[in-house]
Amino acid sequence: MSDYEVRPAVMRDAKAIAEVHAAAARATYDGILPEDQLRALAPATREAKWREAIEFSEPQVQVAVCGEQVVGFVGYDRSRDAKTPSTTGEIWAIYVLPEHWGKGVGVALWDAARDGLEEEGCTTVTVWVPLRNDRAIRFHELAGFKRQMTTAKTTSVGAVKIEEVRLKRNVA
Structure with missing residues (x-):
């Protein structure tokens, strides 16, 4: 992890985010998602959102870097x-470049988020994950999150409907 x-x-x-x-x-x-919608997931469509998040700290954003990258x-x-309750935090987004999956980056990011949420006075934390995203569900479950099956909801990504479920755990 060093x-x-x-x-x-x-x-x-x-x-870069x-x-x-x-x-x-x-x-x-x-x-x-269909191929045309995968191609539409372009950095240019997200950069302004992340600039705004960094400027206004909503959400708070931490990055994992390897050297300068x-x-x-x-x-x-x-x-x-x-x-x-106001003591409930949320992981709004957590993403790692695929070539760095399984190398501890996600854990380091989760640790930073947990520390930040604890400093904000949060006692519980949630995250919404697509039910078909087995990798993300496994990651969060290994980090101590539990599925809240009664929270399943459908969201749209382009023209495709995706089922999501909320996972929850204590911050500490």
Whole structure:
């Protein structure tokens, strides 16, 4: 794990975060989304969103770097779900370049998010994951998250409907 450092994102990271987001999303949704929609998952469609997130800390963003290269990121903050206590945090997004999967980057990002949420006074944390994203569900379950099956919902990614489930765990 010593090859990776996790630090708060700065404005110059926005483009790299968008590139990680696009590459990881394409790999994640391969076989789930049609080819034309996979091609539409382009960095240019995400860079402005991540610039705004970094500028306003909503969500708070941390990046994992290997040397000078951003290889992953996590966005976290208070839960966006209605009727959740103010002590509930949420992992809004966590993505790692596919060539760095399985090397501890996700764990380092999760640790940084957990520390940040704890500093914000959060006692529980949730994350929404597509039911067909076995890798992400396995990652979060290994990190101590439990599925809340009654929370399953359908969201749209382009023209495709995707079933998501919320997972939850204590911050500490």
